[in-house]
Amino acid sequence: MSFNIALSGMRAANKELDVTGNNIANVGTVGFKQSRAEFADAYASSFLGTGSSSTQKSSGVRLSTVSQLFNQGNISSTDNALDLAINGSGFFQVSNNGVMGYTRAGYFGLDNQGYIITNQNHNLQGYTVDAAGNLQNGVIGNLQIVTDGLAPKPTSSINQVFNLNSSMSAPTVTPFSADDPASYNSSTSVNMYDSQGNVHVMRQYFVKTSSNTWDMHILIDGRNPGDPTATTPYTLSMDFSTNGGLNTITSASTGITIDPDTNMVNLTNWTPAAETNALDANGNKIWAANGAVANPAGVSMNFTEAAQFATTFSVDSLSQDGYGASAFSGLEIDSDGMIYSRYTNGQLKVQGQVILSDFINPQGLTPLGDSLWAESMDSGQPVRNPPGFGTLGAIQSAALEDSNVDLSEQLVDLIVAQRNYQANAKTIETESSITQTIIGLR
Incomplete structure (x- = not known):
């Protein structure tokens, strides 16, 4: 039995090394959220039930779950107005041909039609504007930037x-x-x-x-x-x-x-x-x-x-309120997620509003890779609102949220996992010596 207990400890230490190694590998991944291996002790039970605590036999340790820690990462400034960071809770909602994903990685750019997309060509979601340029609150769709020049407006x-x-x-x-x-x-x-x-x-x-x-x-x-x-x-x-x-x-x-x-x-x-x-x-x-x-x-x-x-x-x-014709010169995105196109005559025009999604249990989200998560039964359904609404965080343009991995902490965890592995291996070595002693009795 001791062999199995020690083997379970070695497997647990190996799982912890996997989780810690993955955290370290993603220390530079924008929007990455570190994971933590959580373990529980194991006990053997008989076919007829667990019996009293005095007769239960320990079976070692097992991996209970790998939790995701969604604490805030540091925010670093960039020179790209479409780099977005969330300062607070919430996720960007992106669409892959209608399949929704959620991310904290704010790498965004434009495709050849002016749609705001991720590095994986997923469309950023938000409140869109109608043909007259009016923001449609509550109408969620693919955000698009129109880079045409601004027509003149006579003074009214x-x-x-x-x-x-x-x-x-x-x-x-x-x-x-x-x-x-x-x-x-x-x-x-x-x-x-x-x-x-x-x-x-x-x-x-x-x-x-x-x-x-x-x-x-x-x-x-x-x-x-x-x-x-x-x-x-x-x-x-x-x-x-x-x-x-x-x-x-x-x-x-x-x-x-x-x-x-x-x-x-x-x-x-x-x-x-x-x-x-x-x-x-x-x-x-x-x-x-x-x-x-x-x-x-x-x-x-x-x-x-x-x-x-x-x-x-x-x-x-x-x-x-009048102005002359002018050319598109850039974008501005404020803390509420409002997207404005800026023109050479100083005018601003609304192009849409970024929305954020939040969940009752973010730890229940299913990781998809590429810094994306999907909703699950455990996470609950997303609640979508503009940034700053309720408990949702604010948007920071020309900035990205760094990985929340604390490298020093992870290096210490590596040492601890290594020692756990070695200690469990020592248990096997000790058990082997005892077995050899028993076999050697004449």
Whole structure:
């Protein structure tokens, strides 16, 4: 019996060497999770039952299970935006022609159709976008990056916050002229875009008319917004309270509408224009429509936060939503797994969102090799959500999760397994000596 017990110990030590050796071999494998050999003692039982503990005979040791340890590995930075690491719990979900696998190895790249794939050509899964580029929350599929250039977008809204200096006096030159700075108090400008991506400059000229009222004259490219052959501006009248806040905006210009409840201004009649080679009677180039159009719904202009305080004229914030055509320049992936394509004009466009899967019992996952696991009865079904949802970890782009193997610990385990093997071999040697002694009795 002692021979069998010692043999079981040698087999156990050999299994431990296998597990430890596999851990050491994968110390440099991205996303690898180390394993641990777990052993249990064995007892012989009779055909009729186990009997009392005093009559049970020890049978040595057996391999109970090989557990996977899913503790976090170190995260190392890379230069590839599609290298992804999970900081926390969860797995990337990948599809091999519809067969799902789960991995912590974030080596990703693009195939010739722009799909995000692993080194084994498995498709990364996430929330996809529809034909209009809108993220479809809950619709899981193969993530794809469209690297086409970005079409231009005509300006549809302008938001501007400015302060008009209340201590200024009305200009002494009464008729307004954009060419005469003495006819206005302050001016500023903002770029606008037409349907073809041409940039136009809207310039605003502010003229104080009384203690709490100002006129805003608007020219686009120095021309009348609705009639590029003319240089007369559109004009708004702005009335401020004694506390400096905006009361009302009114306008007599036919190309402007104003909502009296919100003071929102809508530029309804803008004809994008450009200089032509033709000259007028004075030798000046003639302006004409450039073939593009403005946003069909007009340009909504928000000046409701404008103020009139006794301080220098300033534009505190300014934004507009139009842009010109541009080329694809790269990708950005944030901690929530949102994938954006970046363009040369600075715009970002949503391309999808990476999802993560988690399991009630990750140790029950079935290893498939290539740093992949498959769900099993023991693991339970995957729960899929965006990164950062609940207990799921965050995504780190341009980074990879290292193997969680502690090499020093594994080398110590090698020594322990070797000694266990030698000790069990010594048991066999001792038992052999005893047997020889018995055989030698006369």
